[in-house]
Amino acid sequence: MTDTFRNNDSKLKAEVRRVMDSRAASGLEGMIGGLEAIVINVQPERQKSAVQQLLETTGHGYRTAFERGGVRTCVLGLEGSADILVTARQEGDNPFRPFNTGPKGDALPDTRLETLVFKCPELEKVVEIQKGRGVRFMTDQPVRTDAWLFIQTEPSPYTGNSVGYIQWLGDEGQYVCEGASGLSWTFDKPDWPHLADIRELDHAATRVRAEERDKAIIEFMELTNYHFDFAIYVEALNSITNVARLTHDDYAMVFTSGIEPFRSVEESGPTELFIHNYNTRVHHLAFRTENIVETFEALGRHGMKFLVELVGSPEEGLRQTFTEGFEDTFIVNEYIHRYGGFDGFFTKSNVTMLTKATERQ
Numbered sequence: 001m002t003d004t005f006r007n008n009d010s011k012l013k014a015e016v017r018r019v020m021d022s023r024a025a026s027g028l029e030g031m032i033g034g035l036e037a038i039v040i041n042v043q044p045e046r047q048k049s050a051v052q053q054l055l056e057t058t059g060h061g062y063r064t065a066f067e068r069g070g071v072r073t074c075v076l077g078l079e080g081s082a083d084i085l086v087t088a089r090q091e092g093d094n095p096f097r098p099f100n101t102g103p104k105g106d107a108l109p110d111t112r113l114e115t116l117v118f119k120c121p122e123l124e125k126v127v128e129i130q131k132g133r134g135v136r137f138m139t140d141q142p143v144r145t146d147a148w149l150f151i152q153t154e155p156s157p158y159t160g161n162s163v164g165y166i167q168w169l170g171d172e173g174q175y176v177c178e179g180a181s182g183l184s185w186t187f188d189k190p191d192w193p194h195l196a197d198i199r200e201l202d203h204a205a206t207r208v209r210a211e212e213r214d215k216a217i218i219e220f221m222e223l224t225n226y227h228f229d230f231a232i233y234v235e236a237l238n239s240i241t242n243v244a245r246l247t248h249d250d251y252a253m254v255f256t257s258g259i260e261p262f263r264s265v266e267e268s269g270p271t272e273l274f275i276h277n278y279n280t281r282v283h284h285l286a287f288r289t290e291n292i293v294e295t296f297e298a299l300g301r302h303g304m305k306f307l308v309e310l311v312g313s314p315e316e317g318l319r320q321t322f323t324e325g326f327e328d329t330f331i332v333n334e335y336i337h338r339y340g341g342f343d344g345f346f347t348k349s350n351v352t353m354l355t356k357a358t359e360r361q
């Protein structure tokens with residue numbers, strides 16, 4: 001009989017030290033900045049409703065829509081936040097499709113958060129260094145337009161996510177370039193006051209298999225300037241929440257995995273069960289939220305369904321909740337309020353209650 005695989009942080013931390021050293025030696029430190037955009041791909045017939053849903057549940061506003069190279073892109077933005085690009089392929093292969101399968105994921109075979117795009121002011125230099133370290137990109141060379149340079153990695157075998165690098169050549173956030181054709185799509189951003197309290201993208205959480213937790217985190221560190229910060233183990237739910245950060249103020253990257261691998265639907269806990277149903281993917285997008293009690297109530301009045309009530313309290317420093325997964329994207333929204341003076345990032349009790357709530361997915 002073989003021993004059951006079980007995560008522990010001492011192995012991970014040794015790998016973290018190695019990659020931090022190797023990153024520094026390669027000259028990559030300081031070369032890759034913060035998150036500029038996330039790319040959520042959806043089924044073409046659901047693209048407009050996916051955008052409308054985001055407009056009604058976040059502070060982001062509609063900027064523009066265009067088609068380029070067989071892909072239709074809608075741009076949603078908010079000052080101080082990463083942009084949200086909602087895309088749909090009109091033609092061509094989808095390299096992410098193998099990562100979307102599962103008993104529940106199969107319903108929307110092209111739908112997932114595909115790419116996290118980071119700012120890279122010296123993109124060509126970074127790509128040369130990364131190629132020398134064995135990183136595989138989807139194109140041999142960066143794509144150059146009049147507005148930007150862009151390249152992205154092949155989907156990760158551990159997460160199904162791709163990391164993109166963008167260098168703006170003109171105005172920042174100017175995605176529309178020569179050769180793109182504008183789409184005359186319009187959307188109504190509701191003028192509900194509570195939407196103004198939903199602010200920037202705070203973190204996204206990717207669910208990864210227990211046995212690939214270390215590899216997923218190390219790979220992300222190899223591709224960015226993020227460092228591993230801490231992990232919270234919830235033994236009773238077979239779940240670890242791992243946090244990687246760039247700086248104290250930047251978007252954070254969260255990885256959630258089992259402590260031990262999936263065994264069965266009944267006994268593996270909500271984290272490994274989600275992967276069984278939907279494959280490895282971004283599970284939720286967390287938006288920093290002011291006046292969270294009022295915002296939570298107002299969202300409910302407008303029809304939002306939640307997996308859990310607000311968890312946490314001002315005394316603990318943190319209040320959070322999860323919505324149900326959206327029907328056009330599978331993605332859950334988290335709303336998170338950090339009270340003044342709270343210097344931690346998460347609390348174990350909130351992580352436990354939020355993880356428990358995802359049993360219902």
Ligand SMILES: [Fe+2]
Pocket residue numbers: 203205254284286334
């Ligand atoms: Fe979260």
